[in-house]
Structure formats: C-alpha cells, structure tokens
Amino acid sequence: MFGKVLIANRGEIALRIHRACQEMGVRTVAVHSTADANAMHVRLADESVCIGPPPARDSYLNVPAILSAAAITGADAIHPGYGFLSENAEFAEIVEAHGIAFIGPSPSHIRMMGDKIEAKRTMARLGVPLVPGSDGEVTSVEEAEATARRIGFPVLIKAAAGGGGRGMKVARRVEEVGEAYRVARAEAKAAFGNDAVYMEKYLDRPRHIELQVLADTYGNVVHFGERDCSLQRRHQKLVEEAGSPALDAAARDALGARVTKALAEIGYRNAGTLEFLWQDGQFAFIEMNTRLQVEHPVTEMVCGIDLVREQVRIAAGQKLGYGQEEVRFDGHAIECRITAEDPDTFMPTPGRVHAYHAPGGLGVRVDSALYAGYSVPPHYDSLVAKLVVHGTTRPQALARLKRALDEFVIDGISTTLPLHRRIAEDPEFAAGDYTIHWLERFVARGAA
Numbered sequence: 001m002f003g004k005v006l007i008a009n010r011g012e013i014a015l016r017i018h019r020a021c022q023e024m025g026v027r028t029v030a031v032h033s034t035a036d037a038n039a040m041h042v043r044l045a046d047e048s049v050c051i052g053p054p055p056a057r058d059s060y061l062n063v064p065a066i067l068s069a070a071a072i073t074g075a076d077a078i079h080p081g082y083g084f085l086s087e088n089a090e091f092a093e094i095v096e097a098h099g100i101a102f103i104g105p106s107p108s109h110i111r112m113m114g115d116k117i118e119a120k121r122t123m124a125r126l127g128v129p130l131v132p133g134s135d136g137e138v139t140s141v142e143e144a145e146a147t148a149r150r151i152g153f154p155v156l157i158k159a160a161a162g163g164g165g166r167g168m169k170v171a172r173r174v175e176e177v178g179e180a181y182r183v184a185r186a187e188a189k190a191a192f193g194n195d196a197v198y199m200e201k202y203l204d205r206p207r208h209i210e211l212q213v214l215a216d217t218y219g220n221v222v223h224f225g226e227r228d229c230s231l232q233r234r235h236q237k238l239v240e241e242a243g244s245p246a247l248d249a250a251a252r253d254a255l256g257a258r259v260t261k262a263l264a265e266i267g268y269r270n271a272g273t274l275e276f277l278w279q280d281g282q283f284a285f286i287e288m289n290t291r292l293q294v295e296h297p298v299t300e301m302v303c304g305i306d307l308v309r310e311q312v313r314i315a316a317g318q319k320l321g322y323g324q325e326e327v328r329f330d331g332h333a334i335e336c337r338i339t340a341e342d343p344d345t346f347m348p349t350p351g352r353v354h355a356y357h358a359p360g361g362l363g364v365r366v367d368s369a370l371y372a373g374y375s376v377p378p379h380y381d382s383l384v385a386k387l388v389v390h391g392t393t394r395p396q397a398l399a400r401l402k403r404a405l406d407e408f409v410i411d412g413i414s415t416t417l418p419l420h421r422r423i424a425e426d427p428e429f430a431a432g433d434y435t436i437h438w439l440e441r442f443v444a445r446g447a448a
C-alpha cells in the first residue's frame with residue numbers, strides 16, 4: 001500500500017479522497033492555489049503545498065508545480081479527483097514516468113475514451129449498442145446535412161473532445177444544420193482546442209442512465225449498478241439517483257454483464273462510468289468517463305462500498321477480492337448537487353458563508369468543504385455541497401431528502417437549495433416520471 005497520496009484537486013472531492021486515505025492509514029498531501037490557503041481540504045490533509053495563483057491553469061492544472069509538490073513531499077501516488085487533470089492522458093503518463101502511481105486508468109484508456117468518436121467505435125466493436133449517428137467525424141456542412149437526412153431529424157452535433165455539455169448543438173430541420181455545425185465546431189475549438197465534431201440522433205425523451213464499474217489489474221471487472229442522472233440543466237446533472245426509478249434488476253443485470261465483458265476485453269483498470277441514453281427499453285452508449293464521478297456517493301450508499309478506497313487499492317496493485325455475485329443493491333439513494341448559484345438565474349454567487357449547518361441523522365450524508373466563515377472563491381466550479389440520502393425504499397429516501405433539505409442552512413451566499421426543495425416536493429419527481437428534458441421545463445415554469 002502507498003505511504004502517501006497527493007490529492008491533485010480541491011473542494012469536496014479533495015476531502016472525500018482524504019477521508020478514504022485516512023481510513024486506510026495512508027497519509028495525504030493537499031495542493032492548493034493562493035485562493036484556497038484557508039480551504040478545508042488544506043486544513044485536514046497531513047501536509048499541504050501551495051502550487052500557484054488562483055487561476056486553475058496556474059495552479060490545479062499546473063503539471064510541473066504538482067509534480068514538484070509530489071517530489072518534495074515524497075508522495076508515491078496521485079489521485080486526480082474529477083475535473084482538472086483527471087482525464088488528461090498526458091498528465092497520467094508524466095506522473096507514471098516519474099515513478100509515481102496514477103490512481104486511475106491507464107493513459108491509453110483515458111485517451112481512447114477522451115475521444116468520443118474513438119470511444120463509440122470501440123464500444124461498437126465490443127458489441128455495446130450506440131445512439132445512431134455519423135460514422136465518425138463529420139467534416140463539412142454537406143456531410144452533416146447528408147448524415148442528418150440519413151439518421152432523421154432532430155440531430156445533435158457534438159464535440160469529439162466534449163465535456164460538461166459544451167460544444168453540443170441541436171438541428172431540427174435541414175436549414176438549421178449548417179449553423180449548428182459551425183457553432184458546435186467553434187465552441188469545441190474554444191473550449192477544448194479541438195474542433196472535431198460528430199453527429200447523433202437527438203432523442204426526444206431519453207433518461208440518462210450510467211453504470212459504475214471497477215476493474216483491477218488482474219482482469220476482474222465488477223459493476224455496481226446504475227445511476228439515473230436525467231435531472232439536468234444545460235446537459236449538466238443536478239440530481240442523481242441509484243437505482244433508476246425506471247429500471248428493473250433484469251435490465252440492469254443484462255447491461256452490466258455486457259459492459260463488464262467489454263471492459264475486460266480491453267483490459268480496462270480502475271474506476272469508470274459508462275453513460276447511456278435509455279428510451280423505449282433500449283440502451284444506447286454515449287460516452288465513458290475514466291474517473292471518479294461527482295455522483296459516485298449514491299452508488300456507495302446503495303452498495304455499501306467505498307469507491308475511492310477501491311481506486312486506491314487497485315492502483316496499489318491489490319485484487320478486487322470479490323465477484324459480481326457479492327455486490328448487493330440495498331435500498332435507494334438520491335443526491336442533490338448544491339451550487340453557489342442564484343436558484344433562478346444560475347449566476348454564480350461566490351462570497352462569504354456566515355452560517356453553515358449541515359443536516360444529519362440516519363441515512364444522510366453531506367460531502368462538502370464549507371464551514372462558517374469560509375469564502376467561496378470566484379475562480380472555480382460552483383459546487384459547494386452534495387447532499388446524499390439513503391432509504392430502504394425510494395419514498396423513504398425522498399422523505400429523508402425533504403427533511404434534510406429543510407435542515408440545511410448555508411447563509412451569506414445564494415445557493416440552489418431552494419430549487420432542490422421545489423424539486424423534492426414535485427409530484428412528477430416523486431413518481432420518478434421524468435426524462436432528460438424534465439428539469440429544464442421545471443425551471444422555466446418556476447421562473448414564469
């Protein structure tokens with residue numbers, strides 16, 4: 001086992017990783033920008049190193065500074081968390097070239113899945129069903145129009161290097177294809193430095209259902225069931241559940257068997273999530289994330305497993321030590337992503353938190369780096385807390401969610417807590433009756 005893990009991240013996920021390491025008797029090194037000198041992840045870590053000024057490109061994305069911090073502190077592994085450098089294959093390569101373990105998949109798999117065209121090709125080859133679309137990259141308006149006619153409207157033009165819902169444009173008629181194509185390309189170029197785009201049929205009422213997997217370096221692959229992440233705004237997840245209100249155990253098992261077989265075939269290792277759209281009883285693969293996900297806690301609550309601990313164990317060369325039949329699904333879990341944003345306009349609301357009270361009690365978990373007196377800096381992602389509840393049934397989890405949301409106090413800054421309270425009270429949400437388009441309309445109704 002490692003002696004010391006450097007956590008190349010900040011906020012709640014840095015704390016999350018620290019906690020898992022601490023319980024394993026592994027020391028931790030926090031890295032931080034000057035804006036985060038007083039952050040909770042810095043306070044709790046065994047050691048900390050300042051790696052640069054506030055902008056992420058100078059600190060949390062500053063590879064030489066992070067490697068120097070690992071060298072100075074003698075860290076033997078780096079956990080990248082999510083975001084920042086977590087899906088940067090070159091970073092993983094450099095870390096390994098310095099004799100430090102990267103707690104994640106191999107650089108080649110990060111690269112393969114980071115290119116969504118390559119990812120889809122790979123999954124198709126492995127027999128995983130896809131959303132119908134272009135055969136790889138689309139390189140001209142004419143080709144985009146021809147593809148749209150072939151797959152049928154509406155269509156979605158997507159960035160090959162995409163992430164965070166950016167570089168995605170819908171075209172509903174042939175007249176809209178040219179504009180959507182050009183805008184998607186420009187956005188992709190600006191956001192990812194890569195303007196390659198591809199096309200998919202734009203599904204009108206799918207759910208977003210994803211599957212959590214873990215693989216060790218001995219060819220053992222196990223899945224931990226599905227998460228339903230259909231509640232999204234601008235293609236970004238706000239609320240997630242495990243399991244999906246729409247899926248039964250047989251559908252989950254069938255998908256799980258197919259996916260674990262596919263990943264074993266390519267020799268995948270560590271944690272990963274395969275994302276699917278689910279409509280009319282059919283799964284269609286859209287992408288794979290080669291890292292820990294923000295919403296991983298709902299899976300942990302239902303399966304009673306510590307996914308970060310497993311990631312660290314796998315990276316240290318340990319065997320999973322259990323098979324698929326030992327994975328149990330117990331009850332239901334729901335997560336709310338609480339952000340420092342205005343609950344109506346979604347404008348970021350950084351600033352000082354005057355009072356902070358997190359809910360507790362049976363089946364309630366809060367992953368947050370907030371404390372009273374903390375100032376949320378304006379430089380980073382606006383996620384400030386994840387409220388996760390677990391119940392033996394979905395109605396019990398929902399009752400617990402409402403109760404916990406009522407107890408939650410974050411004073412001094414606006415947050416999306418009021419929006420989450422509204423969602424939790426909604427009868428359609430209570431019925432589990434929603435698709436990826438539901439929340440957008442719900443938010444619009446609230447604003448009207």
Ligand code: ADP
Nearest residue numbers: 162163164165166200201202203208235286436
């Ligand atoms: P990103 O990597 O930017 O998050 P994804 O491919 O994971 O992009 O898609 C993000 C979200 O966009 C999905 O969860 C879904 O809500 C929506 N989406 C993606 N592809 C389609 C599609 N073909 N039809 C309808 N919605 C889609």
